[in-house]
Amino acid sequence: MSALLEVSHLCAGYGEVAVLRDLNFTVAGGKITAVIGSNGSGKTTTMRVVAGLLPVRSGRIDFDGRDLSKAPASERVAAGLALVPEGRLVFPEFSVEETLRIGAYCVRARSGLTARMAQMYVLFPQLYERRRTLAGALSGGEQQMLAIARALMSAPRLLLLDEPSLGLAPAVVSHVFDAIVAIAKSGVAVCLVEQDVHLSLEIADYAYVLENGAVAAKGPAPELLQSDQVRTSYFGL
Ligand SMILES: Nc1ncnc2c1ncn2[C@@H]1O[C@H](COP(=O)(O)OP(=O)(O)OP(=O)(O)O)[C@@H](O)[C@H]1O
Numbered sequence: 001m002s003a004l005l006e007v008s009h010l011c012a013g014y015g016e017v018a019v020l021r022d023l024n025f026t027v028a029g030g031k032i033t034a035v036i037g038s039n040g041s042g043k044t045t046t047m048r049v050v051a052g053l054l055p056v057r058s059g060r061i062d063f064d065g066r067d068l069s070k071a072p073a074s075e076r077v078a079a080g081l082a083l084v085p086e087g088r089l090v091f092p093e094f095s096v097e098e099t100l101r102i103g104a105y106c107v108r109a110r111s112g113l114t115a116r117m118a119q120m121y122v123l124f125p126q127l128y129e130r131r132r133t134l135a136g137a138l139s140g141g142e143q144q145m146l147a148i149a150r151a152l153m154s155a156p157r158l159l160l161l162d163e164p165s166l167g168l169a170p171a172v173v174s175h176v177f178d179a180i181v182a183i184a185k186s187g188v189a190v191c192l193v194e195q196d197v198h199l200s201l202e203i204a205d206y207a208y209v210l211e212n213g214a215v216a217a218k219g220p221a222p223e224l225l226q227s228d229q230v231r232t233s234y235f236g237l
Pocket residue numbers: 014017019037038039040041042043044045046
């Protein structure tokens with residue numbers, strides 16, 4: 001079966017700085033694929049290039065059999081790619097409900113908006129209770145849930161999640177991770193970048209280790225969890 005997302009020989013960076021150097025990875029439909037790596041290894045840059053926020057210098061991004069390497073971000077959203085950026089970035093002056101409506105702006109997502117909003121409130125019941133609250137007044141955990149729900153409102157086939165656990169209390173993290181597992185079970189593929197390597201490998205099907213903008217190791221997540229390389233680098237074992 002061919003992959004939903006296929007990134008091949010990808011190079012990208014900022015100004016003179018090359019960050020991604022011949023990066024190759026795939027994400028299978030409906031599965032959780034984790035991308036782990038130390039600070040500055042290029043995880044956020046990868047997410048931004050795939051989402052179309054940073055240009056491809058060379059290489060390709062194929063999604064659902066289509067070359068999206070040069071497509072603007074809005075066309076990628078329309079094709080079914082949605083990014084939840086690092087730091088969540090919700091608009092503080094919009095309510096929860098308004099934020100969810102904004103998430104459904106692409107044409108494909110407009111029909112069925114009400115039903116999808118109801119699904120978001122099932123996935124995150126706190127958001128229903130806070131639906132008239134301004135996003136800026138939510139807790140960090142609620143803002144993360146809102147950022148995920150906003151992305152899901154575009155009815156994506158692949159959700160790109162950058163550091164969803166950052167700065168959250170452990171109980172909230174486990175809630176968010178339960179939701180990520182539920183999202184994948186519903187058929188939406190997830191590409192998960194996460195500083196909590198143990199947690200991300202526990203829920204992922206497959207994982208890539210990024211070093212200096214290229215893949216240093218890859219494999220089924222349970223195997224990487226046991227590998228000496230990952231245990232030494234990330235768990236201090
Ligand atoms: N806007 C920018 N301009 C110039 N260099 C940048 C910019 N953003 C990131 N970089 C550099 O690109 C490299 C990769 O950064 P990136 O944010 O992709 O790493 P990361 O793996 O997401 O790290 P972290 O775990 O800290 O989130 C780093 O060396 C960083 O300093």
